[in-house]
Amino acid sequence: MIHVNEETLEFHLKNDKISYIFRVMEETAIMEQLYFGASMATYDAYDFLIERESRPGNNQVDGTQIVNLDDIKQELPVYGTTDFRQPALEIIYPTGDRISHFAYSHYDIRHGKEKLKGLPTTFGKKEDVDILAIFLTDRYSDLQVEMRYAIYKDFPVITRQNIITNLGSESHQLETFLSLNLDLPNDNFEWLHLHGAWAREAQLSRDKLIIGTQQITSTRGASSHVHNPFLAICQPETTENQGCAYGFSLIYSGNFLAQIQLDTYDVARVQLGINPFQFSWELAENSSFTTPEAVMVYSEQGLNGMSQTFHEFYKTHLINQKWVHQKRPVLINNWEATYFDFDEEKILNIAKKAKNLGVDLFVLDDGWFGSRDTDNGSLGNWTPDLRKLPNGIAGLAKKIVALDMQFGLWFEPEMVSIDTPLFQEHPDWRIGNPDKNISHGRNQFVLDFSRTEVVDTIFEQIDDILSHAPITYIKWDMNRYISESYSKALAKDNQGELFHRYILGVYNLYEKILAKYPDLLIESCAGGGGRFDPAMLYYAPQTWTSDGTDAIERLRIQYGTSMVYPLSAMGSHVSEVPNHQVARVTSLATRANVAMFGTFGYELDITNLCENESAEIRKQITTFKTYQKLIHDGIFYRLKNPFVTNECAWLVVSKDKKEALLGWYQVLAQPNSAYQRIRLAGLAPDKNYLIRSENGSEIRNGKDLMHVGIFLSENLIGRPESEQNRKMFGDFNSRLFYLCEQ
The missing domain is CATH 2.70.98.60 (alpha-galactosidase from lactobacil brevis)
Structure with missing residues (x-):
């Protein structure tokens, strides 16, 4: 070549x-x-x-x-x-x-x-x-x-x-x-x-x-x-x-x-x-x-x-090949359900309900270590809080595994709080000039990962947890930027090296952890998508795409992210309503139909669901597991741009063109709207496809689907519906269409 x-x-x-x-x-x-x-x-x-x-x-x-x-x-x-x-x-x-x-x-x-x-x-x-x-x-x-x-x-x-x-x-x-x-x-x-x-x-x-x-x-x-x-x-x-x-x-x-x-x-x-x-x-x-x-x-x-x-x-050439075609577990994260307010009983109740719904992995988020009841302390003290978890992380993890579920854990290893033994013993391990102001972010400070002794110490703390508990997944968070670049370990003429040496230290910690725990699935996170880049995918095959979990906001976020990153790299969850970032209320169906085009999971208090909602979630999880290989291994097409229209649509087509999954989303309903259709892409023009949706099924030709499209508007000829009682999509609505070769 x-x-x-x-x-x-x-x-x-x-x-x-x-x-x-x-x-x-x-x-x-x-x-x-x-x-x-x-x-x-x-x-x-x-x-x-x-x-x-x-x-x-x-x-x-x-x-x-x-x-x-x-x-x-x-x-x-x-x-x-x-x-x-x-x-x-x-x-x-x-x-x-x-x-x-x-x-x-x-x-x-x-x-x-x-x-x-x-x-x-x-x-x-x-x-x-x-x-x-x-x-x-x-x-x-x-x-x-x-x-x-x-x-x-x-x-x-x-x-x-x-x-x-x-x-x-x-x-x-x-x-x-x-x-x-x-x-x-x-x-x-x-x-x-x-x-x-x-x-x-x-x-x-x-x-x-x-x-x-x-x-x-x-x-x-x-x-x-x-x-x-x-x-x-x-x-x-x-x-x-x-x-x-x-x-x-x-x-x-x-x-x-x-x-x-x-x-x-x-x-x-x-x-x-x-x-x-x-x-x-x-x-x-x-x-x-x-x-x-x-x-x-x-x-x-x-x-x-x-x-x-x-x-x-x-x-093919960047992400760890172990994970590229391996099915990712459907997870539930307790963050939006509990925040810092939890104990072992509450966690186990969520896990038991999650197992009943078909969830594969329980992830314990922030608040399990030190004495962390708020976000103002304990980072850098990675020891279990026995007030909340009397049996420690190992005890809780074993009980989760006994439910036939996997167990995952949240860390924020690059940060330190001033109330920890680590900071008291090594105040010079904090990035910043001690003779000048050092600002905090989320009540925390950045550890100087340009120093190998800092990386080694954090690795030892994390290793002590991982080596004693059956943990298969880590959510690696990072919630603040470096605003005063200075290292006590670098000479005055070498301070310009800190930013790069710091990120090399982050890579070093990833490599140390994965060298000892090669089967560990890591999801990188930086207050959401604050460090969603290809280098992170080299170590962590999926990234928490954004802390913005509202389904309608996620249309734009996931559409933009797809410009360069595959669906299998996008952490996406069904979250609480009213949404915790924008207070918007969207249906459980729409939240799942958006999250489906990613790694898929849940982040809400499922113990408060009614039986109808529980049944709907069981069906959603079954649907995702049915289509997961198609979603993660197929070819992704963006069809309608939510940045310029009131709609969003995207499509995944299998490489052999035998099946496809289409997602369509409407932001706001419009009175007396124009007829709506979606022209597909990437299908085999000479194949016929059976199309299944909530409204039934039909058989259409691939070429026609790409040139004419799927009609979203109804044909009421010969049907008794009138303008007053016909079905309307409404605000924040969505539909899924599954196509398979006939």
């Missing part, structure tokens, strides 16, 4: 879906970007892709006007080469200047992609992925950069990752080192990204690219509720199912930068990587620094095609 012209030093990464082409420039030996997009034929030379004209401006080479890098597309732009756009690499030299020139040295081709210890990356077998490594050397120092490009046999995907190594004896300061730089000719592009806040994450925005820089970032120590490390660009005519789209995603959980700089020559510079804000890294003698991996996707089947590639690629 990697073609190299040794004479012209042109490199072509290619499969039957995608091509990526770049070259070594004459005289400067700088890497020039030529093409990224649909698969292109191989040629003896690619000079027809080179764009070079005489421009007014600074030129690198005497006697020519065509080596002005301000209008040349590049792979690794730096400062000091006549390019005034944002660099991807910036270094402070021992002399104090930042002038660099990284020139081509040699290349290497490898087959297969191994996992990296300590930094989440994609992986693949020798027959599935090829890697091209391009080595660059700095003309002014002993620094070397290795740019790694991976291309995968079955996906329109290129991944990018950079490594810089100091081969000399003098230290240099790394100020900016991004994972990806792509200079893409503008084609009237629009850009998409996901933004939000706590309880309303993954809100989808789509806007026209304008001259200048458009960016999304995190400076919070986590990928954050506010922005997701993902963006996409497409043309105005690109829809969910038609047109070209380019998607970019960063496998990283800390501060990130994702930006597009549209210049005066109509080139869109897409950059993705660690945020240079508050970042600085000492490159000492013989040391190196590796960037997170960036993923580039190209789609010719619209935004759905882009998303489907991300979904399948992450399931």
Whole structure:
């Protein structure tokens, strides 16, 4: 999949879906970007892709006007080469200047992609992925950069990752080192990204690219509720199912930068990587620094095609393969049922009722440790509260398991409260300058996970719980950001390393836990979706999508999240009503019909349900278990956009196109509304499908379902219903349709 012209030093990464082409420039030996997009034929030379004209401006080479890098597309732009756009690499030299020139040295081709210890990356077998490594050397120092490009046999995907190594004896300061730089000719592009806040994450925005820089970032120590490390660009005519789209995603959980700089020559510079804000890294003698991996996707089947590639690629080459096709347990979490007010008897009553309803896993949430009756203490003291649980976690877990259920437990391992022995013994383990104000968030502080002794201590506490109790699941929470970055363990000139070292410490704890407990299912959580990123999926195959559990809010949240993340990664529950975030009342059916398109579970006091409600939940759980393989392994299509319409609709189609599950949702009812229909996608046009819904069944042709659609409005010919007594959907309504081949 990697073609190299040794004479012209042109490199072509290619499969039957995608091509990526770049070259070594004459005289400067700088890497020039030529093409990224649909698969292109191989040629003896690619000079027809080179764009070079005489421009007014600074030129690198005497006697020519065509080596002005301000209008040349590049792979690794730096400062000091006549390019005034944002660099991807910036270094402070021992002399104090930042002038660099990284020139081509040699290349290497490898087959297969191994996992990296300590930094989440994609992986693949020798027959599935090829890697091209391009080595660059700095003309002014002993620094070397290795740019790694991976291309995968079955996906329109290129991944990018950079490594810089100091081969000399003098230290240099790394100020900016991004994972990806792509200079893409503008084609009237629009850009998409996901933004939000706590309880309303993954809100989808789509806007026209304008001259200048458009960016999304995190400076919070986590990928954050506010922005997701993902963006996409497409043309105005690109829809969910038609047109070209380019998607970019960063496998990283800390501060990130994702930006597009549209210049005066109509080139869109897409950059993705660690945020240079508050970042600085000492490159000492013989040391190196590796960037997170960036993923580039190209789609010719619209935004759905882009998303489907991300979904399948992450399931195949990023998420632990143990969990990808294994059925996830239907769970019940006690949080919205009890909050901190519980004891063993109350928990067992919920668990017994849950078992009767068909639930597989009981999860004990916050409040089981220390003396935690509110959110103002005990974090970092991971010892069971014997007032609430006289038999400890082990005793409770064994009683849950005796009910033929699995047992799961909530932790927030990265945090500390000031009332704990841990803080009293090690106040310097809290992030922040002790001589300045250190703000709290949710009455808690962040532990300095850049220090291995801190990670080791927390691991020992968690290990003591896991080793004595039959626990199969952990909910790993993180409820506040880092607002005063400072570590007592780092020298004054190394404080810029804290944010990155912190997130490496988080990865380290994940690896220590999973090394000892490889069968443990972890659901990552950060106040909901505050750290929903690909790197978390490397360790935890599912993420609590949002603390916003209202079904109607979840339509937008799950729709936006699906732009890049698969359904099997989305934690989704049926919660209490009135909803605890927005006080909205929705039916039990609609709450389940939304949560069904995720991992599925419950978060409400089921001991208060009437028998009719209990019977409905039993049926919901049976329905989900019947369709779980289809939902988690099938191909997901977004059909109606809740950000622009009063409806939402999505569809999962099995890979063999023999079955499908459609979800349709109406936000507000409208009087005398227009006729409603849903056109499906992804079906086999030559197959007939039996469609089952609450209104009965019918047989329709696949091609007709995609072109004509399913009719939601009724045909009252020959029926006695009148306008006054006909069935209406009402506010916050929903319907499920199951299709199977006939």
